[in-house]
Amino acid sequence: MLKINELKKTYSSRIQALKGISLEVPLGMFGLLGPNGAGKTTLMKIVATLLEPDSGTVEMNGTDLITRKDKARRMLGYLPQEFGLYPTLTAEQMLDYFAKLKGVTDKKQRRALIDILLERVNLSSARKQRLGGFSGGMRQRLGIAQALIGEPELIIVDEPTAGLDPEERVRFHNLLSETAGENTVVILSTHIVSDVSNLCSHMAVIRHGEILAACTPRQAIDGLKESVWEATVPREKVSALKSRYQVISSQMFEGLARLRVISKGQRPSEEFTPAAPALEDYYFDLVS
Amino acid sequence: MINPARAPFCAIFLNEVLVNSKRIAPYALMILFAANALLWWGWGPAVRLGWATNSDYYIVRNLLGFSFLLGLPIFNAVIMGDAVIRDFRLGVDPLIFSKPINRAEYLLGKFFGSFFVLVCCQSAFVITLLVLQAFRTSEMIVQPVRVFPYFKHFLFFVVISHLVLAAFYFTVGTLTRNAKIVYGLAVCFYPLYIAYQLFLLKGLPLRWRTILDPLLLNSGPGGGGFGHSADFLNRFVVSYTADMIANRVLVVLVAAVCLAILYVRFTTSERPGRVEKFSVLNLSTAAERVYYDSDSFQETRGRLLEAPDSKHKETQRILPLPEVARRNEGIRADVNKLIAALSVEFRLLRAERSLVVIMPLAIFLSVLEVAFYTVPPDVSYSAAYATNTAKLLLLFLIGITVFYTGEAMHRDREVRIEPVLWATPAPNNVLMLSKFLATLCLTFSLVALVGLSAIVIQFLRGHTPVDITAFLITYSVILLPGIVFMIGVSVALNVLLRDKYLAYAVSIGTGAGLFYLYSIGYNHWLYNPLLYHLWKYADLTGAGSNQATILLHGIYCLAIAGACLSVAHLFFQRKSTKGFQAEGRLSGTAWSILIAVVSVAIAAVTGFTINSSVP
Numbered sequence: 012m013l014k015i016n017e018l019k020k021t022y023s024s025r026i027q028a029l030k031g032i033s034l035e036v037p038l039g040m041f042g043l044l045g046p047n048g049a050g051k052t053t054l055m056k057i058v059a060t061l062l063e064p065d066s067g068t069v070e071m072n073g074t075d076l077i078t079r080k081d082k083a084r085r086m087l088g089y090l091p092q093e094f095g096l097y098p099t100l101t102a103e104q105m106l107d108y109f110a111k112l113k114g115v116t117d118k119k120q121r122r123a124l125i126d127i128l129l130e131r132v133n134l135s136s137a138r139k140q141r142l143g144g145f146s147g148g149m150r151q152r153l154g155i156a157q158a159l160i161g162e163p164e165l166i167i168v169d170e171p172t173a174g175l176d177p178e179e180r181v182r183f184h185n186l187l188s189e190t191a192g193e194n195t196v197v198i199l200s201t202h203i204v205s206d207v208s209n210l211c212s213h214m215a216v217i218r219h220g221e222i223l224a225a226c227t228p229r230q231a232i233d234g235l236k237e238s239v240w241e242a243t244v245p246r247e248k249v250s251a252l253k254s255r256y257q258v259i260s261s262q263m264f265e266g267l268a269r270l271r272v273i274s275k276g277q278r279p280s281e282e283f284t285p286a287a288p289a290l291e292d293y294y295f296d297l298v299s
Numbered sequence: 300m301i302n303p304a305r306a307p308f309c310a311i312f313l314n315e316v317l318v319n320s321k322r323i324a325p326y327a328l329m330i331l332f333a334a335n336a337l338l339w340w341g342w343g344p345a346v347r348l349g350w351a352t353n354s355d356y357y358i359v360r361n362l363l364g365f366s367f368l369l370g371l372p373i374f375n376a377v378i379m380g381d382a383v384i385r386d387f388r389l390g391v392d393p394l395i396f397s398k399p400i401n402r403a404e405y406l407l408g409k410f411f412g413s414f415f416v417l418v419c420c421q422s423a424f425v426i427t428l429l430v431l432q433a434f435r436t437s438e439m440i441v442q443p444v445r446v447f448p449y450f451k452h453f454l455f456f457v458v459i460s461h462l463v464l465a466a467f468y469f470t471v472g473t474l475t476r477n478a479k480i481v482y483g484l485a486v487c488f489y490p491l492y493i494a495y496q497l498f499l500l501k502g503l504p505l506r507w508r509t510i511l512d513p514l515l516l517n518s519g520p521g522g523g524g525f526g527h528s529a530d531f532l533n534r535f536v537v538s539y540t541a542d543m544i545a546n547r548v549l550v551v552l553v554a555a556v557c558l559a560i561l562y563v564r565f566t567t568s569e570r571p572g573r574v575e576k577f578s579v580l581n582l583s584t585a586a587e588r589v590y591y592d593s594d595s596f597q598e599t600r601g602r603l604l605e606a607p608d609s610k611h612k613e614t615q616r617i618l619p620l621p622e623v624a625r626r627n628e629g630i631r632a633d634v635n636k637l638i639a640a641l642s643v644e645f646r647l648l649r650a651e652r653s654l655v656v657i658m659p660l661a662i663f664l665s666v667l668e669v670a671f672y673t674v675p676p677d678v679s680y681s682a683a684y685a686t687n688t689a690k691l692l693l694l695f696l697i698g699i700t701v702f703y704t705g706e707a708m709h710r711d712r713e714v715r716i717e718p719v720l721w722a723t724p725a726p727n728n729v730l731m732l733s734k735f736l737a738t739l740c741l742t743f744s745l746v747a748l749v750g751l752s753a754i755v756i757q758f759l760r761g762h763t764p765v766d767i768t769a770f771l772i773t774y775s776v777i778l779l780p781g782i783v784f785m786i787g788v789s790v791a792l793n794v795l796l797r798d799k800y801l802a803y804a805v806s807i808g809t810g811a812g813l814f815y816l817y818s819i820g821y822n823h824w825l826y827n828p829l830l831y832h833l834w835k836y837a838d839l840t841g842a843g844s845n846q847a848t849i850l851l852h853g854i855y856c857l858a859i860a861g862a863c864l865s866v867a868h869l870f871f872q873r874k875s876t877k878g879f880q881a882e883g884r885l886s887g888t889a890w891s892i893l894i895a896v897v898s899v900a901i902a903a904v905t906g907f908t909i910n911s912s913v914p
Contacts, residue, residue: 059722063874081724081876085627089722095715099650100643111639112723114625114632123621131620157719161625 012037013058013165013196018067020053020220028053029064030220036198040191042207042228043200045217046298051200052092054217055169058198059089071165071196085114088163090154092170092200098143102134102153105142106160113161128156132186148179155186166190166197172206184210208290216297223297228290235288235296238275242283243267255279259295307400308408315382315412325416327804328374329423335365336427338812341436342819349529351440353432355448356535362456365424367514372464372488373807375417377800379465380472380481382413387476396567403562406473410558414465418458425453440533455539459547460514464488466554470561479653486657486698490664509542513550518543627724628882636725640733644707648741651706658745661695665749670756681766682836684753685773692749693829696782699742701806704789705799707734727871727887735790735864742782746774772839780853780860781829787860794867824848824909828856848912851905858901865895 013036020029028050045051056062058069060080069076076083096105106125115121129135132152137145145153151171158166168187172180188210191197199211207214208228215225224231239259244252249261249268256272256279263269271286272279273296319325339361345352365371383406386392395405429449435441472481492514500508500517508517518540527535626632648654665688668674674683711717711730720730750770757765792802816822817831827833830852837843868891879889 056718059718060874061718061721078877079881080874081726081881084722084724085625087722087724089719091718091722093715094719097643097647097714097716100646104643104646108639108643109719109723110623112636112720112725112729114627114636114724115623116626116632116635117624120621120623124623127620154719159620161623162620 012072013198014068014070015054015058016068016070018054018057018069019065020050020057020062021065028220029057029067031067032217032220032222034215034222034225036196037213038194038196039213040187040197040199040211042211042214043198043217044202044204044207044214044294045200046202049202049217050220051202051217052169053220055091055167055198055200058165059087059091059167060084085161086164088158088160088166090151090158090166090168090171092173094154096142096145096150096153099141101139101141102129102145103138105153106156109157110160115161124160128159131159131189132156133182148175148182151175151179151183152186155183155190159190164195166195167200168197169200170202171199172201172203204291204294216294218298231290231293232288235273235292237285238273239286239288239292240272240274240279240283241270241286242272242280243269244282252279257296257299259292259299307398307404311400311405311408312412312415315409316416318385319378319413319416323798323801324377324804325420327801327808328378328420331804331808332365332420332424333427334808334812336361336424337431338815339364340428340431345440346436346438349440351442351533352435353428353442353445354533354535355452355537356532358428358448359452359456359537361428362425362452363514363516363518365421366457366460367516368811371421371461372492373482373485374420374804375461375464376468376481376485377803378417378420379410379413379468380485381478382409382469383473384476384478392567402565402567406558406561406565409473410466410469413469414462417461417465421457421461422453425449425457440529442533452537455543455547456515459550463513463550463554463557466557470557473561474564482702483653483656487660506542509540510546510549512546513553515543515546633726633729636729637732637736640725640729641736644733644737645740647707647710648703648737654741657695657699658748661692661699661745662749662752665691665695666752666756667691669753670760674762676762678836678840678842679766679769680757680762681764681769682773684757684762685750685770686836688749688753689773689777692746692778693781693831695745696742696778697785697810697829699745700738700782700785701789701803701810703741704734704738704786705793705802707738708790708793709799721873727873727875728868728890730873731790731794731864731868731871735786738786738789739782742786743779746778746782750774769836773836776839776849776853777830777834780856783860784828784856787863791863791867794870794872797872824852824913825855825906828859845913848909851909851912855902855905855909858898858905861898862895862902865891865898869895 015034018029018032021027057064060083110121216223258272260271432444468481669684669687676683796802838845875887
């Protein structure tokens with residue numbers, strides 16, 4: 012289990028990115044959800060030992076990741092939000108390099124590991140291709156492959172599906188869900204709600220450097236039972252309804268507005284019908 | 300009516316100035332130029348020879364020297380070369396070109412914005428000289444204060460000369476979109492310009508020498524003023540002759556032609572080489588790409604997760620990762636990682652296209668003298684060949700160590716692989732030493748290739764017998780410690796300054812300052828790591844008087860390099876485990892401090908011994 016306690020970080024530009032975050036992350040896939048600029052990447056960088064917090068602790072199975080960085084890096088697999096690769100190396104050479112840096116010294120074992128990793132991320136046929144010619148999706152898959160080297164106990168993936176097309180996104184989800192074993196913590200930081208609802212057993216919502224909620228996606232959705240309502244109304248009525256109710260989405264359709272509102276325990280008005288709550292509703296309810 | 304300040308050209312111009320004002324390089328250049336003006340004012344030939352420090356002649360002499368020396372053509376390339384490349388590198392180009400702006404406005408805005416910054420940097424030199432009129436030492440002759448000649452001559456001799464260079468670098472950089480080609484050309488400026496002077500201009504009458512010299516170095520009293528009396532020079536007024544004016548017009552025309560070629564050839568399209576090859580490999584599960592709305596996406600995703608469309612996918616999903624043994628503790632593990640990192644550094648160096656030009660050029664110029672000129676055998680032919688090539692290699696060794704160390708130290712950040720690498724359990728010393736050793740091997744291979752070339756030339760010219768020991772002794776005793784020293788210092792500078800261009804500017808500035816000091820007689824073993832003008836071959840064999848001092852000097856350089864590497868390790872941006880102990884052993888920090896202390900002690904003892912043994 013990963014325990015984060017009272018973590019604070021203020022950048023030299025005086026932006027307070029984390030305001031004393033405390034969080035317990037159990038084994039399995041954990042979704043960290045938040046809008047852009049919420050502090051997700053700062054938190055991920057601190058957990059990945061790349062950034063020094065001002066105060067607070069991060070513990071993984073009893074090891075303090077802040078003070079014992081060398082030990083922390085041995086249990087870590089990290090896929091950053093933005094990363095590059097040496098364009099002149101091939102996929103195989105790149106993974107071989109990372110395997111060596113992660114301490115896999117036996118050549119036969121390393122080769123077997125790389126073969127299976129490339130197979131898993133569907134890059135076997137591109138193993139000899141230079142990374143400079145890789146597409147965004149291929150690069151991302153190689154990124155997850157390198158993060159899996161060395162049986163990491165903690166895998167951090169920061170905004171992994173941003174910029175991927177739907178097909179690559181599905182492929183990536185499959186990979187991630189296969190990765191989260193019984194002894195691994197996988198933190199998926201994202202602003203895409205469906206990524207969390209599809210993959211994660213636990214989640215937290217972060218905004219302005221603070222944790223707004225931590226629960227399971229099921230608990231989040233259950234908490235909104237009989238609170239989500241939908242209606243299709245003329246466009247002129249929208250502003251009046253917006254001022255009276257908490258509107259979480261508003262879509263224009265054939266000259267009419269399709270509204271989705273949250274109203275706990277009470278029907279907003281006659282034109283509204285009950286709707287099944289989704290994780291998006293919970294998220295917008297929290298951050299709006 | 301449109302406010303001209305809001306025209307696209309002005310917007311691009313001002314933005315270029317703003318972007319450059321956030322860079323460190325222009326400020327570093329200003330400091331360097333102002334310091335240089337101070338040096339030439341207080342310690343130049345004027346004080347020694349009784350020349351007035353603000354006479355018309357001396358102003359022009361300083362400006363011409365400034366325009367040519369001090370790496371100004373190289374700094375010109377640094378400012379002008381990547382103005383447009385930057386937009387493409389940062390991906391701002393589609394945002395700019397989607398606005399109602401034409402090519403001419405964009406290119407001219409970029410060019411004049413960058414050139415304005417360059418001129419501002421250069422003006423630090425002339426403004427410093429102008430201000431220094433207010434100060435004088437007891438031996439200094441100062442004429443009544445003048446202002447206009449400084450700016451008039453600065454515009455005529457410096458700004459216009461550098462306009463053509465700026466236009467050339469800007470054109471090449473923009474058309475090739477490769478800053479390395481621009482820097483390569485800038486490095487080639489001196490040999491090309493000197494060759495142009497020697498082989499083309501030297502034989503021409505003075506008039507044509509004046510008209511065809513882009514830097515106007517052939518104008519004014521010859522011999523750098525040394526053949527004339529102080530009185531004559533102090534009264535000498537530099538007037539612009541018709542030939543000089545024709546030269547300036549020609550230079551401006553050439554600059555305009557460069558920009559015109561650029562205007563015609565410039566395209567805003569993406570280069571084919573940079574386009575991601577989506578169609579090269581068809582790894583998709585579907586025959587063609589289909590894009591979904593959110594509802595159908597969920598549906599499809601479910602299908603993909605639950606019902607794989609091929610047996611291959613089934614196999615792929617159930618493949619377990621094999622268990623592997625990992626070794627992350629102990630020196631052996633660190634050495635294995637260092638070897639891995641080093642082999643990757645070599646692979647990356649092998650892909651460096653600039654080396655294809657630099658290495659042959661360095662070899663050619665280093666053996667030029669022994670290949671084509673008379674080589675007087677001092678002790679032996681081999682000794683003369685080794686000594687000559689070692690001396691000529693110095694400039695390239697400085698360039699290669701400074702630039703390739705900077706490239707290696709910042710490459711991981713530039714290709715954005717740093718966060719991935721830094722999250723692996725590789726210690727800082729592995730990441731840092733791999734860069735150090737790769738550059739060291741690169742320079743050693745250059746030295747070895749020059750040595751081999753010299754041996755082959757010696758053999759071909761019939762200057763036998765070939766004594767390989769002479770080469771080994773010269774290169775290992777003279778060049779090796781200097782190379783280690785320079786790479787060590789470069790590593791430390793790149794770590795401490797965090798910016799490779801700043802590190803380059805500091806290295807070049809310090810190097811130029813030291814060579815200037817050596818050339819005016821301030822040459823001492825303690826601040827001459829390359830032993831420039833301090834040794835001869837006889838010293839290495841024991842026949843001379845400095846054998847012990849040279850050996851001590853080698854240890855002194857190696858100790859300083861060790862101290863620099865330790866300091867670089869201590870201040871390396873990637874943090875490691877805190878404290879002096881980790882898992883019952885000394886931590887990296889503790890080792891760094893220990894090595895730094897020992898190195899500094901060795902450097903102090905050897906330095907003191909050298910100081911007391913030389914006059």
